[in-house]
Amino acid sequence: MKFRDGIGIAWRSLTGHRLRSALTTVGIVIGIATVIIFASFGTSVQTDIVGEFEDTAASEIIIVTGDVGLDPSSGGDGGPPPSADELGNIALPGITVHDLDQLSQIDGVRSVIPRGSIDASSVSYQNETRPQSVIATTPAALPEENFVSGGPFEQGDSGEIVLSETAANEFEGDVGVNDTVVIDYGNSKENFTVVGIISQARGGLNVFGSFSAEVYVPTDPYYREYGNTVESPSQGVEQAAYRQVTVVAEPNQVSETRDRIERYFEEESDAGQVVEEGVTVQSTAAIVDGIESVLNDVIQLVSGIGILALLVGAFGIANIMLVSVTERTKEIGIMKANGAHNREVMGLFLAESTLLGLAGAVVGIPVGLIVGFGAAAYAEVGFTVPFGWIAVATAMGITTGIVAGLYPAWRAARVDPIDALRYE
Structure with a gap:
C-alpha cells in the first residue's frame, strides 16, 4: 500500500464519521488553544515590558546603598x-x-x-x-x-x-x-x-x-x-x-x-x-535578563496547564480508535486476506490518529491566537505572535495523536484474518 493511499483511506474513514471525529479532537483543541493563549499573551507582555525598559533604560546603571x-x-x-x-x-x-x-x-x-x-x-x-x-x-x-x-x-x-x-x-x-x-x-x-x-x-x-x-x-x-x-x-x-x-x-x-x-x-x-x-551597582541589562527569565518561567508554568488537556485528548483519541478497530474488524480481515501486511494495517490506524491530533492543532492554534490577541488588547499591550510556541503546539498535537494511536494500531495489526472474516 502506498503512503498516499493509506492517508486517503484514513481521511475517508474520519470524514465518514464527522461528528465523532470532531468530538474526539475537542480535547486536543482545548489543550493546544490553552498553550497558545498563555504563550501569546505572556510573550506579548514580556515583549512590551522588556522593550519599554530597554528603550528607556538600556544605558542606565542603578546604584543603591546596601x-x-x-x-x-x-x-x-x-x-x-x-x-x-x-x-x-x-x-x-x-x-x-x-x-x-x-x-x-x-x-x-x-x-x-x-x-x-x-x-x-x-x-x-x-x-x-x-x-x-x-x-x-x-x-x-x-x-x-x-x-x-x-x-x-x-x-x-x-x-x-x-x-x-x-x-x-x-x-x-x-x-x-x-x-x-x-x-x-x-x-x-x-x-x-x-x-x-x-x-x-x-x-x-x-x-x-x-x-x-x-x-x-x-x-x-x-x-x-x-x-x-x-x-x-x-x-x-x-x-x-x-x-x-x-x-x-x-x-x-x-x-x-x-x-x-x-x-x-x-x-x-x-x-x-x-x-x-556597602553599595550595590548593577546595569539594567542584568535586570532585563532577570525579567525575561521570570516571565519565561511563568509562561512555561501556565502553558503546562494545556498539557493536562492534551492528556485528556489523548485518551479520547485512544478510546475512539479502539472502538474503530472493533467496528472495522471484518474490513481488517478483508485487507489482510488481500495481502495487506501487519505494518500496513498498523500504519493505517496510526495515520488516522495522527490526522486527529493534527486537526486538533490546526483548529486550536488559531483559536488560541484569537483569544490571546483579545487578552493582549484588554491589557493594552502590543500583540506578539509566538512562532516558536506555534511550532511546539503543532508538534505536540501530532505527537499526541501518534502516541494515542499506538496501542489501537497494534491491536488492529494483530487481528487474525480468519477470525475477522467470521466477525459479525
Missing part, C-alpha cells in the same frame, strides 16, 4: 517603587552630593540622576486627596520625549511639580498643566503648580515604572529641605544623601562604566565610608 538584590519583580503591583523594607538589605542614605559630583566626572558617564523620597503624607487636587509617592529628583530624570503635556521643572524653582500620568489619572478631575495641587507634609502644606504630565521618568528601580503613581519635585530646594543628610567624610560638612542614584552611561560603554563606578565606591566614595553594608 547589599541589595535588584529583583525585577519588585514593585510589580503597579504601586509606588519598592520601599526600603521591600528591597531587603537596603541601607540608610549614604550617597552624598560629593559622590554625585565625582560620579559625573567618571569616563563614560552622561548624567547622574539622584532620587530621594520626600516625607509627605498625601497629595490633594481640588477636593480629592490621594496617598502618593513624592520623589525629589533632577530634570535629567524627566526626558522631554516622555511628556504627555507640559515639560520638566527647573532645578532651584520652588512651587513646581511634575506628575506621572498614572498619578494624574487617579484624580477624578482632569489634572492638567498649570493646575494647583497641594502636598501635605504632616505638619504643613504647600501649593504646587503642575508644569508637566509624564508617561515615564528615568531613574526608578521599578520595572513597571510607567504604571506608578508618583509626583516629582526638584531636589533643590525640596530634598535639601525635607530629605536626608549625612556628614561627608571627604568634605567634613553636612550634605544631602541619597539611597538610590541612576547613572546614564554612554551606550557603547555601559559595562566599562559600571566597573569604574564600582571601583570608585570601593576606594574613594563617601558612601563606602558611611554605609557599612
